[in-house]
Amino acid sequence: MEKNKSINNIKNLLLEQSYISDDAIAMSIHLAMFLKKPLLIEGPAGVGKTEIAKVMSKALNTNLIRLQCYEGLDANQAIYEWNYQKQLLYLKMNEQADLSYNEKEETIFSDDFLMERPLLKSIMAEESQVLLIDEIDRADEEFESFFLELLSDWQITIPEVGTRKAKSIPFVIVTSNRVRELSEALRRRCLYLWIDYPTFEKELEIVQMKLPEINEKLATQICHFMEEVRQLKLEKLPGIAETIDWATALSSMHIDHLEKEIVESTLGVILKDWQDIRDAQMSLSELLDKVGVTSKMG
């Protein structure tokens, strides 16, 4: 019987790729791999949802196949498409050849003329791949139905040639920022994980791992500041990605502690909305007091 080592193994695998996880993340990944089910990850933007797929592909030493979703995405871009130009060319070149209609049809609707798109590509690979279906909430609801056959039976039906069964089952990660609610049918086929903004300790650990050269005091102040900023009623709260960007920027300027003027001039790195910047500026002194930063007078 498999012991709980597997959870620690996954944590270590992720840590080797500089991704600091927790028990819930490790457990979800372990179960998704064990049950061969897709893992649906939801959470605010910039908390590391997509990153999980990237680090898992590195950790498993396999390819990452990514499908970036958007409104209007259809089967031709997600599953497969026939290479019409090539088919046309073939027919023109073989106009004089003594081939029957059926022979021509069989040839032009064969694998040579089939362009595999991410979903088909992921199941036709000889070895298991990591398939990232990113921001599925941006695609329209009709698109979700394309997934259902793939996610439940690991096969894709192509009308011209029949059903293609998976040669290997990919490790599927589906991410969503909750722009719209996903269908129950899709949810039921997935395991679910919610990733929230990190705790102060976890965020500090992440910053120090990503930027080993950063001054400890600066890293602590940055993480405290971010924790306080997230308490404000902002349009778009900054995620871990913004924390790392800010820490990188300040570190590259050889700054070893926060000052009001520096924070004010670099707010654009963590806040991406004009109104948010204005609101943060208004309560900057209060924020910095909480973090323990005093502004220089005069």
Place this chain on the structure above:
Amino acid sequence: MKTKNLIQRQTNLPAHVIQFCRFLRDNNFVIGIGEECDLLEVFTHFIPASFGEQKDLYKSILVKNRKQFVLFDELYQQYWTELSRAEDSKTKDKEEKKLQPQKSADQKNTLQVLKKWLHGGHVDEEKEISTYSAFEAISNKDFTTFLTGEQKELLEIIKIISQRLANKYSRRYIRSKSKKQIDLKKTIRQSLRKDAEINQFFFKEQQKRKVNLVLICDVSKSMELYSQFLIEFMYSFQQAVHQLRTFVFSTRLVSLSNVLKDGDYEKVLNNLSDQVPYWSGGTRIGESLQQFNERYASRMLNKDSIVIIMSDGWDTGDLDVLENAMKSIHKKSDRVIWLNPLAGNPEYKPSTKGMEICLPYIDVFTSAHNLESLKSVVKHLKQKKYKPKFS
């Protein structure tokens, strides 16, 4: 939190897993046999090292959305607390007698208030700022004296409005008979059958997609004057657009879609009194809209949604809350239409603080207090007919 099924100490793993799943089902988790099988399969290969790890395991498999994700920890804790108290599964616990919810006097009062709101709320009519002259033609008659016979015409106008709003162009293409845009893929595909000779063109056009409509109506004291019209408006709108989601509010929000779907108008009126306990109450638009955002917006609002708010904008609540709620609705939806009955008065200016705060987040602001004004809403929507947001 509910525990319809008694929690008993179980002696084997499958019974225990099933009992826990039933407990979650009682608390509105959608758990099928598939999830139960997954759990049992995992337990045969994996031994959780701690209480926390076991919780994570259950959580990963049984939780399907954020609401459940947040609720799960509390339920899990409750389940184990109950279980530790439980006797052996063979010993039956005394069933708690469920107290029958008695029909309170409040409910009767509610019916009276609704009746008053519908039929007797004209006492302060003269004090209201509205509206067009009562001596004008039928089409200009205020809905406070609206006759049931005119309900048909109202329904027709609402049908036109809903048709105007119901569709939006998608980025998806469908086959078309109109010769606007050549479908190159299909044209080539068809030509393959004829030795790659293109002798017929096929065409495509952008697909129209259904728009989600959300109607939020103010039923506070200040709207009493328009009560008859408001109820008929909501009822007719729900009848015309089945997928419409209707809410009413005064100091808090209540969903009425299911009540208004009933074909019998009299029955609807009776049911309304049970559902809304505060007709003619105070007005807290901000708090009510915030409630909508917290409970429903994530499911109902997206870029295909149109939110129609019918209110006079008199708000006694926190204006910051109102602004944040409007901002959020405006951001999440495609369009916000505000129908203000007071706007029927030519001298009306949206100068109340609540209305001023809301205006930047409103795409269409117009009056809706009688048939004539509703017709102008139709014209307005015709001018603003949807065009794709891309070239």
